[in-house]
Amino acid sequence: MKAYDVVLAGGGLVGAALAVGLARNGRRVAVLEAAERSANLQPSYDDRTLVINAASLNILAGLGLLPDELARMPVRNIRISRAGGFGRLDLHAADYQRERFGAVIVARELGNVMLAALEKMDLITQLCPARLETFSIEGDQVRIRLGDGNQLQTRLLVGSDGTGSMVRQIAAIASQRYDYRQSAMIFNVQAETAPRDTAWERFTPSGPLALLPQPANRLGVVWIDRSQAIDQAMEWNDATLLTRLHARLPRGVGELSRPGRRARYPLVRQQTSHPVAERVAVVGNAANSVHPVSAQGFNLGLRDVAALIETLAGHDDPGAAPVLADYAAARRLDHAETVRYTDTLARAFTNPSLLARFGTGLGLAAHAASPALGRRLVHAAMGFRDPVTRLARGLG
Numbered sequence: 103m104k105a106y107d108v109v110l111a112g113g114g115l116v117g118a119a120l121a122v123g124l125a126r127n128g129r130r131v132a133v134l135e136a137a138e139r140s141a142n143l144q145p146s147y148d149d150r151t152l153v154i155n156a157a158s159l160n161i162l163a164g165l166g167l168l169p170d171e172l173a174r175m176p177v178r179n180i181r182i183s184r185a186g187g188f189g190r191l192d193l194h195a196a197d198y199q200r201e202r203f204g205a206v207i208v209a210r211e212l213g214n215v216m217l218a219a220l221e222k223m224d225l226i227t228q229l230c231p232a233r234l235e236t237f238s239i240e241g242d243q244v245r246i247r248l249g250d251g252n253q254l255q256t257r258l259l260v261g262s263d264g265t266g267s268m269v270r271q272i273a274a275i276a277s278q279r280y281d282y283r284q285s286a287m288i289f290n291v292q293a294e295t296a297p298r299d300t301a302w303e304r305f306t307p308s309g310p311l312a313l314l315p316q317p318a319n320r321l322g323v324v325w326i327d328r329s330q331a332i333d334q335a336m337e338w339n340d341a342t343l344l345t346r347l348h349a350r351l352p353r354g355v356g357e358l359s360r361p362g363r364r365a366r367y368p369l370v371r372q373q374t375s376h377p378v379a380e381r382v383a384v385v386g387n388a389a390n391s392v393h394p395v396s397a398q399g400f401n402l403g404l405r406d407v408a409a410l411i412e413t414l415a416g417h418d419d420p421g422a423a424p425v426l427a428d429y430a431a432a433r434r435l436d437h438a439e440t441v442r443y444t445d446t447l448a449r450a451f452t453n454p455s456l457l458a459r460f461g462t463g464l465g466l467a468a469h470a471a472s473p474a475l476g477r478r479l480v481h482a483a484m485g486f487r488d489p490v491t492r493l494a495r496g497l498g
Contacts, residue, residue: 119407151290162404163496174205177204180193206315275374278372288364326369409429
């Protein structure tokens with residue numbers, strides 16, 4: 103039976119980043135992934151436009167996963183507005199003594215970088231395709247049985263296997279789940295006149311619309327609506343899609359054309375208040391899934407990665423109970439605040455009542471008028487919520 107220091111169930115973007123970080127710290131790591139190891143086949147390595155905030159850029163750079171050749175678009179301006187109501191907020195990185203708030207990277211391109219890093223590291227074993235069937239705790243070891251009958255042994259099992267995490271379920275790690283009854287439709291469009299360093303967030307009565315800069319004068323569109331409405335939108339022809347999209351656009355975007363392939367994702371909120379059990383931890387969406395408003399989900403997962411790497415450093419036994427307790431404590435506030443923040447935005451800006459529309463308009467106006475409120479919003483959105491890891495600060 104092969105033994106490893108850490109076994110990761112799930113080799114998506116969060117799992118791959120964690121595997122690289124642990125191996126760089128000298129851990130023997132096995133990555134279990136049900137999909138063939140190709141960016142074109144990996145479910146999370148798709149055409150989604152990832153908004154990587156400043157802290158996450160530091161984390162990726164510290165892990166060696168942000169090479170110069172990786173295409174990225176800097177976000178220096180964020181324009182937030184709402185349809186059918188007053189209130190507008192324009193944020194400029196220069197006003198906060200920042201060169202940028204973050205950058206936009208296509209998930210598939212980042213996935214290719216991660217796959218190359220996994221293949222180069224001798225301490226990482228990729229078992230793909232392989233599926234975790236069950237596991238049991240035996241003393242200071244976790245015995246894992248795979249779907250093909252093979253078995254592995256490890257000191258720590260990490261679930262990085264997404265919202266429906268098998269690891270979380272078998273370990274009986276409690277979580278709360280809420281179905282927004284919304285879905286996100288993502289696609290790219292040509293945008294010749296849109297500013298290349300600006301991201302838009304447009305709140306509409308049926309859901310938010312995000313527009314994110316991409317290379318070659320493209321914009322990544324994240325269109326959120328009721329799931330039934332998104333099902334219908336997936337069937338529109340391109341002309342109808344563009345007509346409906348233009349009706350939702352904020353000012354300043356300009357004419358859009360040539361929509362690309364569309365994909366659809368259902369939206370849920372999942373919150374795990376204590377993401378560890380005996381010799382088990384869950385990270386990323388396996389622990390907390392958040393509404394994509396404000397683009398916090400992947401960034402939250404990368405902060406999990408940085409915190410677990412930092413917590414395990416210097417400990418011979420990565421699965422020891424005190425070590426995992428320290429990790430859970432380090433992530434408690436960030437998890438709770440990020441889930442609360444995104445959930446509040448998702449609910450408040452889609453509330454059809456006149457009072458809610460007035461209140462959200464006041465909120466945008468207050469942030470626009472108050473430098474202190476703006477700084478607080480920017481600090482959290484950039485990923486620097488305490489405690490900030492060394493990787494997030496760009497120190498290692």
